[in-house]
Amino acid sequence: MAAADPRRLGPLERQRRRLFWPFVLPALICYGALFLVPIGYAAWTSLYQWDGMGEMRWRGLGNYAVLLEDPTFATSTLNTLKILVIGGLVTFLISFLLTLVLREMRAKLFARSVLFFPNLVNAMVFGAVAGFVFSPDGPVNTVLGWAGVETPPKWLAVDNVFPLIVATLVWTATGYYTTIIMAAVDQIPPYLYEAAELEGASPWQRLRNITIPLSWDVITVCAVLWTVSSVKVFELILLFGGGNSGNPPTQTWTTAMYVYTSAFPNSSVPKMGLASAAALVSLAMVGLFTLLLRRIMRRDPIQY
Numbered sequence: 001m002a003a004a005d006p007r008r009l010g011p012l013e014r015q016r017r018r019l020f021w022p023f024v025l026p027a028l029i030c031y032g033a034l035f036l037v038p039i040g041y042a043a044w045t046s047l048y049q050w051d052g053m054g055e056m057r058w059r060g061l062g063n064y065a066v067l068l069e070d071p072t073f074a075t076s077t078l079n080t081l082k083i084l085v086i087g088g089l090v091t092f093l094i095s096f097l098l099t100l101v102l103r104e105m106r107a108k109l110f111a112r113s114v115l116f117f118p119n120l121v122n123a124m125v126f127g128a129v130a131g132f133v134f135s136p137d138g139p140v141n142t143v144l145g146w147a148g149v150e151t152p153p154k155w156l157a158v159d160n161v162f163p164l165i166v167a168t169l170v171w172t173a174t175g176y177y178t179t180i181i182m183a184a185v186d187q188i189p190p191y192l193y194e195a196a197e198l199e200g201a202s203p204w205q206r207l208r209n210i211t212i213p214l215s216w217d218v219i220t221v222c223a224v225l226w227t228v229s230s231v232k233v234f235e236l237i238l239l240f241g242g243g244n245s246g247n248p249p250t251q252t253w254t255t256a257m258y259v260y261t262s263a264f265p266n267s268s269v270p271k272m273g274l275a276s277a278a279a280l281v282s283l284a285m286v287g288l289f290t291l292l293l294r295r296i297m298r299r300d301p302i303q304y
Helices: 011-045 062-069 071-102 108-120 123-133 139-146 158-185 190-198 203-214 216-230 235-241 255-263 272-296
Strands: none
Touching (some): 011 272, 071 108, 071 158, 071 255, 071 272, 108 158, 123 139, 123 158, 123 235, 158 216, 203 216, 216 272, 255 272
């Protein structure tokens, strides 16, 4: 389609076009300085072997070859995908169920505040509290002992730490996404639900045929937010599995933890080039999943 002739545009449209770049350019400069330049520097660093202080030695794609052969990075990527897919499915399933319940509640504003509260607390607090609650002599095992369980589970064992991390992430994120989805549900006209009730629709049918379709755009945004946040999980893993003795066990690592330990190891030389390469692979993974989500969840807008 040919561009519109500026001479045929109205005065308001011409004014909007003249103001476009003066308003957009400062944001573009900030975005480029804070995001694009660091990404470019990380891409350049990923081609070198560098400890962060000494001479940089050219490696080309050698750091990426190391990632492909490193079983620790493969485990970290798999754990990140588990958080993304399994944690995301559980989080949104609970969020939809809570939305179904909250829409019918009278004190739904108070309930939303209670659900949203865990998101206001730093994840490190939950990691520290969980480490105390699930410790061998902690409250959970004490209660199980009172109930007659002679050998309570070893909650903080290596094989159990990662599921505990995922469960904590789901618990802290559910209220956040429920609040966002409920804000979209509040914009749905009540007469649609009233008509559905008169037709004998069950709560599940109202959720499936009214709530989810009419808040689909917001749900799509929530899915993208979860995709981005799942790749940045770091504090919980460091607190659950780590401590003064060193880094967490590699079975619990995510790509963010891999980047951190490569750049800031406890007892070896920093590998800034390898850390930059791992960070770029994580960025590419986020971009790919975001594009796939946007394409899979794309729907025509519903007018009401």
